[in-house]
Amino acid sequence: MKNMKIATGKNRVITRKELFSAKEEFHKNQAKMPFEEKIAILVELQKISSSIRPAENRIVWKI
Amino acid sequence: MKEAIKVIKGMVKEGLINDYAVGGGIAAMFYIEPFLTYDIDIFILIERRKEEKVVLLTPVYEYLEKKGYKWKGEHIIVEGIPVQFIPADELESEAIRDAKKVMYEEVQTKVINPEYLIAILLRAGRRKDVEKIEKILEEIKIDREKLIDILRKYNLMDKIERLRLL
Numbered sequence: 001m002k003n004m005k006i007a008t009g010k011n012r013v014i015t016r017k018e019l020f021s022a023k024e025e026f027h028k029n030q031a032k033m034p035f036e037e038k039i040a041i042l043v044e045l046q047k048i049s050s051s052i053r054p055a056e057n058r059i060v061w062k063i
Numbered sequence: 064m065k066e067a068i069k070v071i072k073g074m075v076k077e078g079l080i081n082d083y084a085v086g087g088g089i090a091a092m093f094y095i096e097p098f099l100t101y102d103i104d105i106f107i108l109i110e111r112r113k114e115e116k117v118v119l120l121t122p123v124y125e126y127l128e129k130k131g132y133k134w135k136g137e138h139i140i141v142e143g144i145p146v147q148f149i150p151a152d153e154l155e156s157e158a159i160r161d162a163k164k165v166m167y168e169e170v171q172t173k174v175i176n177p178e179y180l181i182a183i184l185l186r187a188g189r190r191k192d193v194e195k196i197e198k199i200l201e202e203i204k205i206d207r208e209k210l211i212d213i214l215r216k217y218n219l220m221d222k223i224e225r226l227r228l229l
Contacts, residue, residue, distance in 0.1 A: 024201070030096035031202035035167055039064055041097040049099055057136050058101050062143030063064050 066142035081108040084162035102145040
């Protein structure tokens with residue numbers, strides 16, 4: 001199972017282990033984003049969330 | 064958010080609060096990847112005499128209301144952002160004094176350092192707090208010695224060991 005190979009795209013085959021370590025790396029890189037970019041993403045998340053489930057006490061920030 | 068930070072800094076300048084730092088989810092987001100949240104927790108150092116048992120936030124709120132900011136539930140909406148002011152206890156006061164100075168859109172602000180943030184989140188101990196601690200530990204490098212010192216000082220070592228976070 002550990003050595004299961006996964007084709008992720010053209011000419012790219014990786015192991016399951018590699019897939020998860022790439023995922024971990026992705027999250028670490030997301031964490032390194034500038035604070036301003038993170039806040040902009042947060043506001044987008046708030047917009048998405050309030051369009052799915054509007055709630056009186058949840059305000060989409062003005063930045 | 065820049066304008067809200069300016070308002071909070073103005074409160075320090077006016078002497079309403081002694082100092083402040085951003086805590087909670089937004090402080091966590093400074094270190095980890097973005098996630099959904101709706102408010103900003105501002106930990107504040109506020110002067111009070113030892114014999115006073117109640118922390119008076121009235122002057123803070125009066126100041127903000129005079130500026131036209133309105134209440135919504137537990138938050139006051141400052142420049143379009145729900146803010147909650149939390150008078151700091153001993154651990155949080157230390158966290159404010161130790162806070163990192165950061166820039167947000169050319170405005171300097173203060174964010175609680177990850178080691179203190181972990182201690183504060185751990186003490187709160189809700190599932191969402193523990194999730195944030197896990198993410199901080201996974202996604203950034205922290206000063207473990209400093210964290211352990213804080214956890215020992217505030218009797219939180221048992222808690223972090225029980226949760227197997229370190």
